[in-house]
Each structure stands twice: as structure tokens, then as C-alpha cells.
Amino acid sequence: MEIISAQNTRVKEWAALQEKKHRDKTGKYIVEGIHLVQEALLAEAEVEILAYDLDKGMPSELKAHLQAVQGMEVIGVSAAVISKCSSTNTPQPVFAVVRKEQQGVEGILVKPDSLVVVLDGVQDPGNVGTIIRSADAAGADGVILGQGCADLYNPKTIRSTMGSMFHLPVVEGDLSVVLPQARERGALLVSTSLTGEDSCYTHDFRGSQWLLIGSEGKGISPETAALVDKSIIIPMAGRAESLNAAMAATILLFEGMRQRGGGGE
Known part of the structure; x- marks a missing residue:
């Protein structure tokens, strides 16, 4: 699947996760960058969506993990989408939407x-x-x-x-x-x-x-x-x-x- 437009409804939902009120409401958050996404996958966190920059392709470090994760949606996106969902001035080529873990004290x-x-x-x-x-x-x-x-x-x-x-x-x-x-x-x-x-x-x-x-x-x-x-x-x-x-x-x-x-x- 591919999403090119930064105005796409789903993209707006992902971008909103930069704000605490939307994270609290949906129970989801975003992790950005190859290292953090890899750590989330290795820890078997509940990764719902993995989005990667279509121009740069799926990072090789993550390819090995893709088969192991059940129910994760992998979506190729444009640089504009990456930029809209990023919290930094130099966006990383990949991000993931992760469900918060419900763990108590x-x-x-x-x-x-x-x-x-x-x-x-x-x-x-x-x-x-x-x-x-x-x-x-x-x-x-x-x-x-x-x-x-x-x-x-x-x-x-x-x-x-x-x-x-x-x-x-x-x-x-x-x-x-x-x-x-x-x-x-x-x-x-x-x-x-x-x-x-x-x-x-x-x-x-x-x-x-x-x-x-x-x-x-x-x-x-x-x-x-x-x-x-x-x-x-x-x-x-x-x-x-x-x-x-x-x-x-x-x-x-x-x-x-x-x-x-x-x-x-």
C-alpha cells in the first residue's frame, strides 16, 4: 500500500499523535527512525503501522523483522507524509505507530x-x-x-x-x-x-x-x-x-x- 498525499485522512491521524491529547485518546504513539522502530519490533511492542519513505525504500535493518510481526500494516509513503508526521527538522526515513502497553505498577x-x-x-x-x-x-x-x-x-x-x-x-x-x-x-x-x-x-x-x-x-x-x-x-x-x-x-x-x-x- 502507498500513501502520497500529506492531506490523506490517515496521515492527519498519525500527525496528530505528536500531541498528548490525541495519544491519550487513541492509546497510540509514534516512534521515529530506524533504531527506535527496530527496538520496538525486537521488543514485540504492538506496532500497528510501519511507514517508510518510498524514495529511499525499506531500510535493510528492518526487512528481517517484517515477517515476524503479525497484523502490522506496512505502508510506503512520500517524503511529504514523513515530514508531516515527524517531530524533527530532519525527518527519519521511517516511523511506526505503536499501541501503548497497558501495564500497571x-x-x-x-x-x-x-x-x-x-x-x-x-x-x-x-x-x-x-x-x-x-x-x-x-x-x-x-x-x-x-x-x-x-x-x-x-x-x-x-x-x-x-x-x-x-x-x-x-x-x-x-x-x-x-x-x-x-x-x-x-x-x-x-x-x-x-x-x-x-x-x-x-x-x-x-x-x-x-x-x-x-x-x-x-x-x-x-x-x-x-x-x-x-x-x-x-x-x-x-x-x-x-x-x-x-x-x-x-x-x-x-x-x-x-x-x-x-x-x-
Whole structure:
């Protein structure tokens, strides 16, 4: 099948997925580029439509996956269609329409000795995506997005995850409900603070640990802070006052990985 006109009804529907309200309404989102589409296919995400630039042809990296996916519609489109559906100035030659995965927090809660990252009001999509990528790299068991976080399916968030969103559970949740449930199951709720009682290098990261990361401007909300079991500090030798949320989360995750015996110590 081919679609050439950017005014086509289906193309307008795909382009609308750049907006959160349309993603929420349809339960679908767009991933752009060979790497991300490949990651979605490898993870067996529910890819409904794969659209590729007719002039450039189907990317060779994706050809091997086409037979394996049941019920996926493959459509050749014009550069104008690609451009209309793209969120970047230099559109990629392929994009996919993917159905959101309906997964709850329960899958993360039931894991014993879990290392989990919880984001509270982290609004920058680049930071949210980078934290998901770091959590994946450090072997974390999941990422939970509380209220006020950037949308997981925002094109910038998706790009920043570099495919990691398909590698570990990433779920949205109400922290006032989820955090007490985690604590009941033995998780230690840990946040960072400039007045932390322990350094992240002397804190014991073994056992079930949920790392709470807040926004750069405000930190975690007072409601979330009231649930914290322990706050730790990331020591700094230089004159910078603080680190951005993604950097702070990454340092904690990798120290956690090191202590827990990951990464071949």
C-alpha cells in the first residue's frame, strides 16, 4: 500500500499523535527512525503501522523483522507524509505507530530486592528519557513516573530513551498510593538531599531500594518527601551547587549497580 498525499485522512491521524491529547485518546504513539522502530519490533511492542519513505525504500535493518510481526500494516509513503508526521527538522526515513502497553505498577512491586527509579515532577522530556536509559543500563527493575512528569510518549522523551523504554517496565503511577505499597513490601525509599544523612558511596544499596528523583527546581514534593525513609547526598568536590536530575539519578543507579554486584566488579 502507498500513501502520497500529506492531506490523506490517515496521515492527519498519525500527525496528530505528536500531541498528548490525541495519544491519550487513541492509546497510540509514534516512534521515529530506524533504531527506535527496530527496538520496538525486537521488543514485540504492538506496532500497528510501519511507514517508510518510498524514495529511499525499506531500510535493510528492518526487512528481517517484517515477517515476524503479525497484523502490522506496512505502508510506503512520500517524503511529504514523513515530514508531516515527524517531530524533527530532519525527518527519519521511517516511523511506526505503536499501541501503548497497558501495564500497571504491580509487576514492579512484586519483584524482590528491586532497584527502582521513581520520578516526581521531572518535567523535562530529555531528563525523563535519559533516566530511563540509565535505569536500563544499570539493570534497574523499573521506572515509575509520578504526577507532573513529562509524558513518556512525548517524541523528545522517546528519542532520549534510545530504545530503553522497550527494555524495562516504565509505568505511570500515583506516588501517594504506590510508595506506601512499596514500603509495605520492604522497599527502602531513598531520596537525594544536600543535607543527606549519608553519602551515596557509604549508603548500602543492597536489598529493595526505590530511588526518588525530583525536579531540578523544586526537588520532590512535600507529600513524597514525607514518605522518604532516608535521604543521601552526592558529594561534590567542585563549586557546582547541584546536578541535573538525570545526572543525579545516573550516579545513584551506577553506585547501586556496583554495590549489588552488577557490571562485573
